[in-house]
Amino acid sequence: MTSNRIAYTGFVAFVSVVLTLVVVNLVQGNPEPTAGGTAENANGESVFRLDDVAEHNHAGSCWKVIDGVVYDLTEYLPNHPTEEEVFTRWCGKEATSAWLDKGNGRPHSPRAAARLEDYRIGVLEGGAPAPAPVETADSATQPATGDDRLGRMLLGLAPGNYLDGTYRGNFIDRGLIQVSLQFRLEGGRIKGMSYRHLFYRDEDYLKMDSSAELYPVLRQYQQITERLEGEPMEAIFRLYEPENVVDDIDGYTGATLRGAKVISAFRDGLNRGVYSW
Ligand code: HEM
Structure with missing residues (x-):
């Protein structure tokens, strides 16, 4: 009888502890991932640790972290256009x-970026770590000058070597400025991009109101700045296919919106160098 009672009390105590843990977990929304990465963030996405990713470090199970997002690329692997080893070397790692930089200083194309999305399985706990800087041949030969900004400027704009600051650039065609824009770079990311001038065929887009026929095009130009906010600067190349960046592209607006002009103005800004620090 007594032992039954002890067993019963033990059972009740066990159930209460389990219930308490479940309730506390529910109330706190427990953001701690388990070893298997089963925690979820507010968007319902799985949250993984680098340790979880590190277990998938071979061709049979290949996960990579790119810009704070975790991808299971096992099924993509046979389609990658290089020798397998080039791709598998980064399995289980932070691979931003x-x-x-595919090895030639160039980022993957927007086409490759579009494929990547199909393999997204979650995000990294704590967001994106700063990507490891890409070594450049020049980085070992920084000129000895009192001002680091000048030294880095003289080295040009190799990846990982861009100067933070505010930039201004223009796209000019047949003597007329069509696109003039300003943006800041902070840690290689685009911030606060805005148009200073947007003009095409006698239309001053920045003065248009919402009833204007070309207003949807102005909205799309604005969406470009919204969607590039906080992105790595290479994201600008997505604009070669603007339909991947802005909404409601149709034959009419698509023909008028020219992502290439924005890319050109952006690069003009980079080529001119920092406008203000
Ligand atoms: C993170 C490690 C990766 C490395 C080191 C890497 C390396 C490379 C290299 C060296 C090339 C150039 C091949 C050539 O021109 O012959 C290339 C091209 C390409 N890679 Fe990757 N790659 C990686 C990840 C990925 C991922 C995750 C995807 C897509 C899911 C991808 C998709 C492509 C595509 C579509 C190309 C063709 C060129 C382009 O569209 O940019 N790669 N990659």
């Missing part, structure tokens, strides 16, 4: 720098 390899993604942003």
